[in-house]
Amino acid sequence: MAVTLVNPEGLPEVDLYRQVSIASGTRLVFIAGQVARDADGVTVGEGDLAAQVEQCYLNVGTALAGAGASFDDVVKLTVYLVDWTPDKMPLFLDGVARAAAKLKTTSAPPFTGVGVAALAGPDLLVEVEATAIIS
Numbered sequence: 072m073a074v075t076l077v078n079p080e081g082l083p084e085v086d087l088y089r090q091v092s093i094a095s096g097t098r099l100v101f102i103a104g105q106v107a108r109d110a111d112g113v114t115v116g117e118g119d120l121a122a123q124v125e126q127c128y129l130n131v132g133t134a135l136a137g138a139g140a141s142f143d144d145v146v147k148l149t150v151y152l153v154d155w156t157p158d159k160m161p162l163f164l165d166g167v168a169r170a171a172a173k174l175k176t177t178s179a180p181p182f183t184g185v186g187v188a189a190l191a192g193p194d195l196l197v198e199v200e201a202t203a204i205i206s
Contacts, residue, residue, distance in 0.1 A: 073204050075148055076180060082130075087164070088182040092146040095203035100138045104129035104198040105153065106190065114194045120152075120159060124166025125173075127199040132174045135203060142176040146205040150181070151198040155186030 073096030076089035083090075087187075107115045107123035108130075115121025126152075135141055152163070163184075171177065190198050 072142075072176075073206050074180070076178070087167070088148075088179045088202040090181060092148045092180050092195040094204040096144070096206045097160075098205050100140050100144070100201075100203040100205060102131055102134045102201040102203070104149075104200040105134060106195045106198050113115055114192070117194050119168040120196050121169070123196045124199075125169045127197050128170030129173060131199050131201050132170070132176075135201065136168065138203070138205070140203045140205045142171075142174055142180075144163060144205050145178060145180040145201050146204050147181050147202045149200045150182065150184045151187045151190065152184060153187055153196045155184070155191060166197075188206055 073094055075093045075095075077091050077093065078084045078089050079091055105127050107126040109115055109126070115126040131148075132142060135144065152159070190196075
C-alpha cells in the first residue's frame with residue numbers, strides 16, 4: 072500500500088480522519104470536486120445532506136476506480152459544505168458511514184472541511200475532492 076495514515080503524538084486524535092498521510096507511491100491522482108449527481112447528471116438527495124454526502128463519496132470512489140485507485144490510496148480529502156454549522160455534523164457522518172459501507176473501506180485520510188455560501192448549483196449541498204497516490 073502506498074499510503075500510511077497516522078495521528079502523530081502531540082496532535083489531537085479525531086475519529087473522522089487521521090492527521091497525517093505518508094505517501095510512498097509514484098503516481099499522483101487528483102480527483103475533481105464531486106457533487107451529488109448520478110451518472111446521468113441528476114441530483115441525488117435534493118435537500119438531504121446525508122444522501123448528498125453519500126453520493127459525493129460514491130462518485131469519488133468511481134473516479135478513483137477509473138484511475139486504478141481506491142479510497143485506500145487517498146492521501147487528502149477536501150469537502151465543501153454549503154451553509155455549514157456544527158449541528159449538521161451527524162448528517163455528514165451518516166453520509167460518510169453509508170458510503171464507506173458501500174465502498175467497503177475504513178480509510179480515514181486527512182480531511183479539510185470548508186463552509187461555503189454556494190456551489191455550482193442551488194440544489195447542491197456538498198462537494199468532495201480527493202488526492203491519491205498509487206504505485
